[in-house]
Amino acid sequence: DPKIIQKPKYLVAVTGSEKILICEQYLGHNAMYWYRQSAKKPLEFMFSYSYQKLMDNQTASSRFQPQSSKKNHLDLQITALKPDDSATYFCASSQTGVNYAEQFFGPGTRLTVL
Amino acid sequence: GQQVQQSPTSLVLQEGENAELQCNFSTSLNSMQWFYQRPGGSLVSVFYNPSGTKQSGRLTSTTVIKERRSSLHISSSQITDSGTYLCARGGNTGKLIFGLGTTLQVQP
Numbered sequence: 317d318p319k320i321i322q323k324p325k326y327l328v329a330v331t332g333s334e335k336i337l338i339c340e341q342y343l344g345h346n347a348m349y350w351y352r353q354s355a356k357k358p359l360e361f362m363f364s365y366s367y368q369k370l371m372d373n374q375t376a377s378s379r380f381q382p383q384s385s386k387k388n389h390l391d392l393q394i395t396a397l398k399p400d401d402s403a404t405y406f407c408a409s410s411q412t413g414v415n416y417a418e419q420f421f422g423p424g425t426r427l428t429v430l
Numbered sequence: 431g432q433q434v435q436q437s438p439t440s441l442v443l444q445e446g447e448n449a450e451l452q453c454n455f456s457t458s459l460n461s462m463q464w465f466y467q468r469p470g471g472s473l474v475s476v477f478y479n480p481s482g483t484k485q486s487g488r489l490t491s492t493t494v495i496k497e498r499r500s501s502l503h504i505s506s507s508q509i510t511d512s513g514t515y516l517c518a519r520g521g522n523t524g525k526l527i528f529g530l531g532t533t534l535q536v537q538p
Contacts, residue, residue: 349524358434359473359516364524372523406472414524416461418478423471 319343320422322407327427329397336383337392337425339407347371347410347417348390350382353424354403365390366413397429433457434519436529443536449504451532453517459495461520464502467531468513476502476515507536 323338341348350362364371368384381393394401404424410417435454443449453462461480465473477484477491479500484491488507493500504511514533518526 347524349526351526358432358530359518359526359528361525361527366524372521372525374525410524415522416480416520417524418463418475419524419526420475421465421473 318423320407320409320420322405322422322425324425325423327425329427329429331397331399331429333397334393334395335397335427337394337405337407337427339390339392339422341388341407341409341422343409343411343420344388345409345411345420346387347412347414348384348388349408349410349414349419350390350392351406351408351421352403353406359406362392363390364414371414394427399429402427402429432529433527434517434529436515436517436532438532439530440533441535443507443534445507445509445536445538447507447536449502449507449511449534451502451504451515451517451534453500453502453529455498455500455519457498457519459493459498459519460522462493462500463518463520463526464491464500465516465518466513467516471513473516480520504534507534509536509538512536 383391407422408419464476490503514531
């Protein structure tokens with residue numbers, strides 16, 4: 317059984333629309349993260365949460381908003397979508413807090429913005 | 431400049447050959463992690479190796495903190511080892527900084 321679930325696996329959106337990417341982990345971990353992978357670029361850190369509190373935000377745009385309704389959930393809301401937002405978005409988690417922790421990744425959501 | 435540099439960029443091996451992948455960090459190192467990724471796939475943690483040497487089957491990782499580098503050695507490569515190997519430097523807010531990866535192709 318997958319321990320980190322991301323939904324949907326594929327997502328196509330039109331420019332200007334809003335989407336929510338879902339992430340749930342069943343590893344009992346206390347910290348969760350979002351990363352983005354675009355073509356030709358290194359994997360890029362976006363957010364880290366520990367015990368449902370924001371620890372770090374490296375996204376320049378407020379269009380990206382993480383939402384943590386439960387300890388094992390960290391969704392990502394993206395508003396006013398742009399073609400440049402097209403990427404694979406990965407959710408990750410770690411057992412303890414965020415401090416130099418080993419991280420485990422989900423299967424990703426591939427977003428295409430037309 | 432890039433904080434995490436991986437070499438080589440790509441590598442083609444015959445099945446059974448060994449591979450040595452390198453990761454160099456431009457800043458001080460507290461933790462690092464090696465990942466494996468298939469095209470279109472997710473990242474699988476291969477090693478969490480803040481320092482020293484770790485081995486798992488045919489894979490060995492050695493991290494030398496003072497020299498700000500880590501290596502991943504694959505012995506007796508198999509076709510199923512093909513994919514991209516990524517290294518990442520850890521941070522105190524959980525931020526992993528990734529290199530661009532080494533793409534490994536193992537041919538029969």
